Amino acid sequence: MASPASDAFRYAHAHRQEIAWLSQNTNHLVPPEVVRGALDEAIRERRYEGYPPAAGDPELLDLITADLGLAGIRPFLTSGGTESLYMIARALLSAGDEVIASDPSYLIIHKFVELAGAHTKNLDIYAPPFRLTSDRVREAIGPKTRMILLIDPLNPLGSGYPREEVRAIAEIAHDHHLTLLNDVTYRDFTDAHALAAEFAPEETVTVWSVSKNCGLAGLRIGGFSARPDLLAKVGRFNTNDLGVNILAQVAARAALRSKAAWIGEVVRQTRANAARIREVVEHVPRTSLPVYPSRANMMVIDVGELGLSPDAIQDRMLREHGVFVRAGNYLSPKHGNRFVRVSFSNPPSDIERFARAFPETVRELSARAPAPSAT
Numbered sequence: 001m002a003s004p005a006s007d008a009f010r011y012a013h014a015h016r017q018e019i020a021w022l023s024q025n026t027n028h029l030v031p032p033e034v035v036r037g038a039l040d041e042a043i044r045e046r047r048y049e050g051y052p053p054a055a056g057d058p059e060l061l062d063l064i065t066a067d068l069g070l071a072g073i074r075p076f077l078t079s080g081g082t083e084s085l086y087m088i089a090r091a092l093l094s095a096g097d098e099v100i101a102s103d104p105s106y107l108i109i110h111k112f113v114e115l116a117g118a119h120t121k122n123l124d125i126y127a128p129p130f131r132l133t134s135d136r137v138r139e140a141i142g143p144k145t146r147m148i149l150l151i152d153p154l155n156p157l158g159s160g161y162p163r164e165e166v167r168a169i170a171e172i173a174h175d176h177h178l179t180l181l182n183d184v185t186y187r188d189f190t191d192a193h194a195l196a197a198e199f200a201p202e203e204t205v206t207v208w209s210v211s212k213n214c215g216l217a218g219l220r221i222g223g224f225s226a227r228p229d230l231l232a233k234v235g236r237f238n239t240n241d242l243g244v245n246i247l248a249q250v251a252a253r254a255a256l257r258s259k260a261a262w263i264g265e266v267v268r269q270t271r272a273n274a275a276r277i278r279e280v281v282e283h284v285p286r287t288s289l290p291v292y293p294s295r296a297n298m299m300v301i302d303v304g305e306l307g308l309s310p311d312a313i314q315d316r317m318l319r320e321h322g323v324f325v326r327a328g329n330y331l332s333p334k335h336g337n338r339f340v341r342v343s344f345s346n347p348p349s350d351i352e353r354f355a356r357a358f359p360e361t362v363r364e365l366s367a368r369a370p371a372p373s374a375t
């Protein structure tokens with residue numbers, strides 16, 4: 001039987017022309033000309049008929065290295081950052097190993113950890129400061145700990161790590177000989193982001209992506225970067241021996257070549273959209289934003305006080321209003337029943353649709369549901 005989430009995605013894809021897609025932190029603000037010329041040319045040349053250079057386009061690899069700005073840390077291309085996360089879990093974890101992680105989190109990584117026979121120790125971060133702290137990470141380390149998962153900025157909360165906290169967590173990884181998995185997928189949406197590899201280059205594997213910053217999620221390209229010995233260890237689990245999708249490489253190269261020229265405007269509009277969403281949420285009683293401002297292009301709206309299920313909110317907003325937000329259970333075993341996640345690298349018209357749909361949905365569902373008890 002299809003799950004409610006797969007039903008929602010089937011519906012949303014079938015109606016994609018009418019949907020304001022605020023459900024997957026995708027980016028709909030990059031000017032299409034950024035990649036169109038390069039993709040048109042690659043299609044005209046029918047580059048898809050041949051294999052790409054197996055290790056990746058050399059200029060693309062250089063652009064990624066320059067983008068991260070870390071000497072000696074080499075990139076490895078995969079089919080989205082997701083594949084890197086899978087490879088890292090398979091290559092570096094064994095049965096019984098423990099990974100320090102959080103709840104909420106990007107749970108796909110936790111699933112990969114479990115596929116390796118390991119498990120995550122989820123520190124509850126649904127309270128200020130809504131992220132891990134070096135003290136809690138240090139306390140959580142036990143004899144089986146092999147890895148720390150540092151997602152910065154964090155999906156779904158939009159929280160992020162000050163430089164000194166990244167340094168402190170990196171030093172813990174170094175002192176305890178732990179792998180530090182630093183997922184920086186949303187890095188471009190924050191100011192003054194610090195990479196853990198700067199402080200613990202031997203222990204850190206940095207997972208990056210062009211899905212969100214460059215608006216290329218559908219092309220499925222991302223990767224990881226690490227010192228050569230760690231890179232080789234993880235690279236053994238590569239399934240793309242014949243290279244990553246050529247059109248994806250061409251588009252990523254074009255986007256990274258010009259990113260400096262357009263990313264500022266993408267981030268500006270993303271933040272303006274977040275501010276508009278905050279205004280809307282402030283006018284819906286018993287809802288709130290735990291983390292604001294977000295350091296990413298998403299945040300959660302706490303609806304726990306409403307006594308409504310996030311799934312019902314997701315479903316009604318999607319089917320009645322064509323606005324796709326995501327129910328929290330996909331992102332938090334413990335708190336997923338009290339929030340929806342909304343992403344906002346979208347045209348302002350999509351955000352205005354949210355501005356109408358969210359209050360109306362809450363009103364409509366509350367009118368039907370029994371009022372939550374006062375106790």
Ligand SMILES: Cc1ncc(COP(=O)(O)O)c(C=O)c1O
Pocket residue numbers: 024025079080081082083106151155183185208209210211217220221222
């Ligand atoms: C924290 C985090 N890491 C990785 C990814 C995967 O990105 P990609 O599209 O590169 O596979 C996502 C996607 O939502 C994410 O939120």
